[in-house]
Amino acid sequence: MNKIQKIFISLKMQALEQRRRIATLLIVFILPVAFWASLYYTAGDELTQITVPTVDGDVKMFVPVKKSYPLDLGLMAVAWTMAVVSFFSESGSAEKDRRLVLCGYGSWQILLARLILLTAVSLLTSVIPLSLFVPVLSPKHPLMLWLSLFITGLIAMEIGLLIGALIPRSTEGVLIIIAIFGIGMSVQGKAAELFPTYPARQLFRSAMFADDPLVLPFVEQELLILIALIIVTLIFWYFRIRVRRF
Amino acid sequence: MWMKHHRSCYGGYLQKFERGCWMKEGGESEAVLEVKDVHKRFGRHHVLKGVDLKVNRGEIVGITGENGSGKSTLLKVIVGLLPFDRGEVILHGTFGYCPQNPVLFDDLTMEENIEYFSAAYGIEDGISRGNELMKLLRCEQFRGKPARYLSGGTRQKLNLIISLLHDPDILILDEPYQGFDYESYLSFWDLIGRMEGKSVLVVSPMVYERHYFTKIYRLEDGRLKYE
Numbered sequence: 413m414n415k416i417q418k419i420f421i422s423l424k425m426q427a428l429e430q431r432r433r434i435a436t437l438l439i440v441f442i443l444p445v446a447f448w449a450s451l452y453y454t455a456g457d458e459l460t461q462i463t464v465p466t467v468d469g470d471v472k473m474f475v476p477v478k479k480s481y482p483l484d485l486g487l488m489a490v491a492w493t494m495a496v497v498s499f500f501s502e503s504g505s506a507e508k509d510r511r512l513v514l515c516g517y518g519s520w521q522i523l524l525a526r527l528i529l530l531t532a533v534s535l536l537t538s539v540i541p542l543s544l545f546v547p548v549l550s551p552k553h554p555l556m557l558w559l560s561l562f563i564t565g566l567i568a569m570e571i572g573l574l575i576g577a578l579i580p581r582s583t584e585g586v587l588i589i590i591a592i593f594g595i596g597m598s599v600q601g602k603a604a605e606l607f608p609t610y611p612a613r614q615l616f617r618s619a620m621f622a623d624d625p626l627v628l629p630f631v632e633q634e635l636l637i638l639i640a641l642i643i644v645t646l647i648f649w650y651f652r653i654r655v656r657r658f
Numbered sequence: 659m660w661m662k663h664h665r666s667c668y669g670g671y672l673q674k675f676e677r678g679c680w681m682k683e684g685g686e687s688e689a690v691l692e693v694k695d696v697h698k699r700f701g702r703h704h705v706l707k708g709v710d711l712k713v714n715r716g717e718i719v720g721i722t723g724e725n726g727s728g729k730s731t732l733l734k735v736i737v738g739l740l741p742f743d744r745g746e747v748i749l750h751g752t753f754g755y756c757p758q759n760p761v762l763f764d765d766l767t768m769e770e771n772i773e774y775f776s777a778a779y780g781i782e783d784g785i786s787r788g789n790e791l792m793k794l795l796r797c798e799q800f801r802g803k804p805a806r807y808l809s810g811g812t813r814q815k816l817n818l819i820i821s822l823l824h825d826p827d828i829l830i831l832d833e834p835y836q837g838f839d840y841e842s843y844l845s846f847w848d849l850i851g852r853m854e855g856k857s858v859l860v861v862s863p864m865v866y867e868r869h870y871f872t873k874i875y876r877l878e879d880g881r882l883k884y885e
Contacts, residue, residue: 413781422774425766425770425774428766432804510761511820514739514755515778516778655739656738
């Protein structure tokens, strides 16, 4: 049995595990929409000023409140749910994965299979809210809007995996996730730029409101962050589940 | 310390089965596992204070001891789950390890667990081997049931089956028959009896039927004492 076959079997087994947790997956898919809808349908029609990145630089715009904050909340929910699902998929299976490693799996093979599976989950998590945002909000660039949701999910997934590799206890892990994304979405100005989902959030605003959206720099930044997070996660995950090889 | 471990394969020896174990030509027993002066501390608690152990091919070795005496720690050190502070562990051949608490994928069925761990071992015919073992341990009727819905005894059987899938040279078992009914207990020893030429290291706080064992040690004050 070669390494690719091993990755494929790990992917299949992790997918089977997720299939039997259908309630969890439903919550993951519904929660972002629920967060957004709860604010969208209760917000007023007053205007608020926001900064929108465009190809020609940042532009200040007045947009209806219900088109701004509810979306931020929906984006935060995508990040939270993806991070929490990823955290539990990693942290919850640490002992079992260690037995697999003891029996001959490479820690990277298990992690790679998990990354592929969670990327698929992230894809679905981004498509479901988009299917509502497009008809209700008429974004300027729906495809870019989807890209920002998907990238947010990917970054959140990686942060969830990293915290899962680092923090053995679930309560602490979940609280840290809440803190990272909660604070990341709340802070304004220069401090906001320090958070890993900031470029995706900027892309989101640009896709929603700008005629000429700024895409590439944000995608590049997020890709770099994603690669760095994957490498760091792999290192910590290796040390978390390593065994002595004879 | 994650060093000082060796692995070697059987090679070139002329072997014969004598006195319950395989002997090298000339009458010397062939060691499958050698543990030499192994020390392990958890902070100030010195759990293993120079453990020496040799398991020869074909032997069934038992280790008893009180709760908290370090039996499971010793096994974890042997299989590589725990690093140790001093000493040497030498393993000649492959091993199968059955942990005290079943480590299983609860949302996967028995058969899926077997398939997953077979892939880990890199064996193609893991499912047929698993089916054979399920029959021997009388649990094949549960093969399609997710592990979380299995009884404690059946989970333990699956735990044991996983450690046997690749037909290891030495089987390292941490309280393998806890939760078994008497019939399953007998099936377990029947299965062990069929493993001709293989070695077994069993840890259990109590050893009831001593005739099953080639040697029995007691872990006391961090050292193994021959009983």
